Every structure is written in C-alpha cells, then in structure tokens.
Amino acid sequence: MPTISAGRLAVILGSLVALGPLAIDTYLPALLTMAGHFQVPIHDVEISVSVYVMGVAAGQWLGGPFSDQFGRKPVAYGGLLLFVAGSLMIPFSADVQQLYVLRFLQALGGGATAVIAAASVRDHFSGKEAARVLTTIGLVMLLAPLLAPAIGSLLLSTAGWESIFYMLAIYGMMLGLVVAFMLPTVSAQGGNEPLRKRLFTSYGRVVRERRAMGFILANALSFSAMFTFITDAAFLYMDYFGLSAAQFPIAFGANVVTMLALNRLNVILLRYYETAAIMRAGLIIQSVAAMVLLLLSLSGWLTLWMVIPLVMVVCGMMALVMPNGIACFLSLFERDSGAATGLNGTLQFLMAGVVGAALGSFHNGTPLPMTLLMTMASVSALMLFLLLTREEPRS
Incomplete structure (x- = not known):
C-alpha cells in the first residue's frame, strides 16, 4: 500500500524534475547578452544548452543504478550538491569554454537528481495509476518552462545574466530541504550485486527487453524533436522573426x-484508453506537425504565425508521449526501475544533445536545419515505436 498520497508525491517529484527546464529555459532570454559578454556569436553560447543536456544524460546514467544500490535520497543529495556548486561558479566563467565545463558539472548533478523521480513513482505505484502520477508530475514540472523565460527576462533586466544562476542555486538548496523532510525513504534495491557490476548488468537487462527499448527510444527521439526547437528558439523568435526579449516568453510560453492543456487531456484519456495507444497517437500527431513545418520551410512560406501553432503541436504532444511511455516501460521492470529510468533519461538527453550540437554545426541562418532535424527525430520515434513495442502473438 502506498505510504504517500499520489498528489503529494507528484508535487515533490515534479519540483525535482523541474530542475532541468528551469536550468535551461531561464537563461534562454539571456543568450544574446551572454554572447556579448563572452564576445562570441550566439550559436557558440547556444552550444551550452546542448552541453547541459549531455551532462544530464551522464548524470542519469550514473544516478539510476546508484539510486537502486544506495536509495533515492542519497543520490538526490549528491546531485543537488553538484548542481548548486556549478550554478554558483558559472557567473565567474572567464570564457565560453569555461561556461561549457561548469554547465556540464551543473547538469551532472541535475540529471542525477531528476532520475530518481520516475523510479520513485515505481516504488509506490504501477500501471495506469503510475501513468496518472507521472502525468501530474508533468503538470507540476510544466509550470517551470511556463514561468522560466519570464523569470529569466526579469532577472536579466534587473540584475544581469549572472543572477539567473544564483537563483538556480537557491532553488537547488530549497530542493535539498524538500528531499530531506518530505520525500519518503525507500529501501535500496541493490542486494549483493557489486555496484561496478550493477552499472552495466542492470542496463544489460533493460536493453534486452525489446518492448521497453521501443518505449525508451521513442521517448528519447520525440523529446529530441522538441529540444531541437528549444535549442534554436532564441534565434528563431528573436533573431529570425525579430521578437523582443519581452515578447519571447509569450511566444515560448x-x-x-x-x-498543460494536453496534460489534463491525458488524465481523461487514461480512463478510456491504454497508455501505449495514447502514446502512439501523440507520436503520429507530432510527426505530422513536424513534417508540415519542414515543407513550409522548404517552400519559403514559413511565417511566425505558422511557426507558433505548429511548434505548439510538436511540443504539446510530449504531454501525451512522455508520461505514458515511462509508465509503459516501468511496468516491465520491478527490480531495475532505477536503471530503466536512468537509461530512458540518458538516451533522451544524449540524443537531444547530439541533435542540438548538429543544429549548431549546420546552422545556416534559416529555420530549415531546425525543421529538418525535428522531422527526422519525430518520424524516427514513431517508426521505432511501431516496430519494437508490438506484442508477440501468443502461440
């Protein structure tokens, strides 16, 4: 029987998962200012977004098995310590290369902290109930990117870009208190398996589960489609379409x-449909929207008022894809829930980081590279989902 209510657990874990969106979205309005500070093109500073997600990938890869071995709370404490330290040092970066290093350190801690969220859900709930809790976590988490650009713009205009990272450090410290006093303690799952062996064997058990890998890879690629936009959002809206720093949070928000709307819709859909069916519908709609964006880019007909609603669809579908995908693959694991969550997060952020880095490398001053990568990621997510998640017919 659960030792904590679903609503309370969702709020606690949502505040942990929100660390990632806050760390990325609060400083998006400051990218142009930071580029001026470091005297580099904006695309050089945009690379720090991809560096962050690569660090999150590494943090989740380590944090998943560590949380199975030692428990959820100790991993969260270590992760938050790294995150706070990185946040406090970033304002003193001497150049953009040092910014990359410190963003990676910050992300390593943020990834290790966030990975315990889905695994903690599996500690208390399973099946459709887990999907509902994960959806509520998504609702709490979504408040971060809704508010983050506006908070970043306010801090940028009143106290400079450095204040954004001081705010992140304060938030990390507050999360330490939340973990200490509000998150239930769950016994470690480590058993007698040595940690150095568990780091690889637990992932091996996850990778060998075909259907789980279908859900995990589809999650990762679908997220990459959205993250491609996030990486290029400052260029797209402020540089290409000429929105101001004050208008940017509105278009992004x-x-x-x-x-948020689709998150609430998912709760209703879960009463009538299976989690995998909802995820499939989300992937199909996301792929169609991304392909329309690409066609408009190729034709030269892309306008701001076409971009905004189509990007809303691509990003919005994550509310149907992500929580249902996580619930689907977690239902296949009991012992290795931390490792499964870690692999999901690792691939999700690793692929997003690679796609983001590719975007920076091939950027040509138009939205075409962004829309091409969004289409490739979303269509690949749908194809892998259809190929790998089907159940074998019973003989």
Whole structure:
C-alpha cells in the first residue's frame, strides 16, 4: 500500500524534475547578452544548452543504478550538491569554454537528481495509476518552462545574466530541504550485486527487453524533436522573426500552455484508453506537425504565425508521449526501475544533445536545419515505436 498520497508525491517529484527546464529555459532570454559578454556569436553560447543536456544524460546514467544500490535520497543529495556548486561558479566563467565545463558539472548533478523521480513513482505505484502520477508530475514540472523565460527576462533586466544562476542555486538548496523532510525513504534495491557490476548488468537487462527499448527510444527521439526547437528558439523568435526579449516568453510560453492543456487531456484519456495507444497517437500527431513545418520551410512560406501553432503541436504532444511511455516501460521492470529510468533519461538527453550540437554545426541562418532535424527525430520515434513495442502473438 502506498505510504504517500499520489498528489503529494507528484508535487515533490515534479519540483525535482523541474530542475532541468528551469536550468535551461531561464537563461534562454539571456543568450544574446551572454554572447556579448563572452564576445562570441550566439550559436557558440547556444552550444551550452546542448552541453547541459549531455551532462544530464551522464548524470542519469550514473544516478539510476546508484539510486537502486544506495536509495533515492542519497543520490538526490549528491546531485543537488553538484548542481548548486556549478550554478554558483558559472557567473565567474572567464570564457565560453569555461561556461561549457561548469554547465556540464551543473547538469551532472541535475540529471542525477531528476532520475530518481520516475523510479520513485515505481516504488509506490504501477500501471495506469503510475501513468496518472507521472502525468501530474508533468503538470507540476510544466509550470517551470511556463514561468522560466519570464523569470529569466526579469532577472536579466534587473540584475544581469549572472543572477539567473544564483537563483538556480537557491532553488537547488530549497530542493535539498524538500528531499530531506518530505520525500519518503525507500529501501535500496541493490542486494549483493557489486555496484561496478550493477552499472552495466542492470542496463544489460533493460536493453534486452525489446518492448521497453521501443518505449525508451521513442521517448528519447520525440523529446529530441522538441529540444531541437528549444535549442534554436532564441534565434528563431528573436533573431529570425525579430521578437523582443519581452515578447519571447509569450511566444515560448504558448508551447507550455499547450502542454498543460494536453496534460489534463491525458488524465481523461487514461480512463478510456491504454497508455501505449495514447502514446502512439501523440507520436503520429507530432510527426505530422513536424513534417508540415519542414515543407513550409522548404517552400519559403514559413511565417511566425505558422511557426507558433505548429511548434505548439510538436511540443504539446510530449504531454501525451512522455508520461505514458515511462509508465509503459516501468511496468516491465520491478527490480531495475532505477536503471530503466536512468537509461530512458540518458538516451533522451544524449540524443537531444547530439541533435542540438548538429543544429549548431549546420546552422545556416534559416529555420530549415531546425525543421529538418525535428522531422527526422519525430518520424524516427514513431517508426521505432511501431516496430519494437508490438506484442508477440501468443502461440
């Protein structure tokens, strides 16, 4: 029987998962200012977004098995310590290369902290109930990217870009208190298996589960489609379409409003449909929207008022894809829930980081590279889902 209510657990874990969106979205309005500070093109500073997600990938890869071995709380404490330390040092970066290093350190801690969220859900709930809790976590988490650009713009205009990272450090410290006094303690799952062996064997058990890998890879690629936009959002809206730093949070926040609405829709859909069916519908709609964006880019007909609603659809579908995908693959594991969550997060952020880095490398001053990568990621997610998650017919 659960030792904590679903609503309370969702709020606690949502505040942990929100660490990632806050660390990325609060400083998006400051990218142009930071580029001026470091005297580099904006695309050089945009690379720090991809560096962050690569660090999150590494943090989740380590944090998943560590949380199975030692428990959820100790991993969260260690992760938050790294995150706070990185946040406090970033304002003193001497150049953009040092910024990359410190963002990676910050992300390593953030990834290790966030990975315990889905695994903690599996500690208390399973099946459709787990999907509902994960959806509620998504609702709490979505408040971060809704508010983050506005908070970043306010801090940028009143106290400079450095204040954004001081705010992140304070938030990390507050999360330490939340973990200490509000998150239930769950016994470690480590058993007698040595940690150095568990780091690889637990992942091996996850990788060999075909259907789980279908859900995990589809999650990762679908997220990459959205993250491609996030990486290029400052260029797309402020440089290409000429929006101001004050207008940017409104255009960016439209995506989060869509995700919030679809998050609530997912709760209703779970009463009538299976989690995998909802995920499939989300992947199909996301792929269609991304392909329309690509066609408009190729034709030269892409306008701001076409981009905003289509991007809203691509990003909004994550509210149907992500929580249902996580619930689907966690239902296949009992012992290795931390490792499964870690692999999901690792691939999710690793692929997003690679796609983001590719975007920076091939950027040509137009939205075409962004829309091409969004289409490739979303269509690949749908194909892998259809190929790998089907159940074998019973003989």
